């Protein structure tokens with residue numbers, strides 16, 4: 793398996809935890825069962841940044857959640873799960889904790905560092921445009937919406953992750969992110985427009 797197809801065990805665990813936060817233990821277990829990952833119900837993956845798992849596990853849980861929760865109302869729930877993921881990251885990742893507590897960096901600098909770190913973690917080019925009040929992230933290599941066809945942008949989970957970065961780490965409490973282009977609806981890339989809001 794190529795490196796780009798892997799994610800940390802921590803990434804998988806915080807995604808599972810975030811669904812438990814938003815839709816409860818029963819809902820989280822349904823998603824794991826539907827995704828064929830029932831083994832993680834009794835023995836969830838470790839909060840380890842060193843142990844690697846297939847990236848497809850993470851993508852599949854998020855994709856399956858749309859099916860289990862259903863079309864209506866899915867976006868709000870999935871954005872919240874994405875945000876919650878970053879709250880768990882602060883609890884479990886030493887580097888995220890250090891960044892959130894740093895007094896030397898402005899919230900803007902923290903967001904830049906976080907977005908670059910994110911691109912590195914998912915093994916994508918750091919393709920950003922930074923403006924004074926926000927950032928745009930281009931992800932032509934998105935794996936989350938592989939094989940998905942939708943009318944509206946599908947990768948709302950990632951919007952929630954970016955909002956969570958601002959809320960729980962950088963200190964932008966009114967941050968908003970919209971996925972404005974999505975490969976699932978026929979665009980060439982998934983594109984996220986982030987507005988810091990402060």
Ligand SMILES: [Zn+2]
Pocket residue numbers: 934937945946947971973974975976981982
């Ligand atoms: Zn997408």
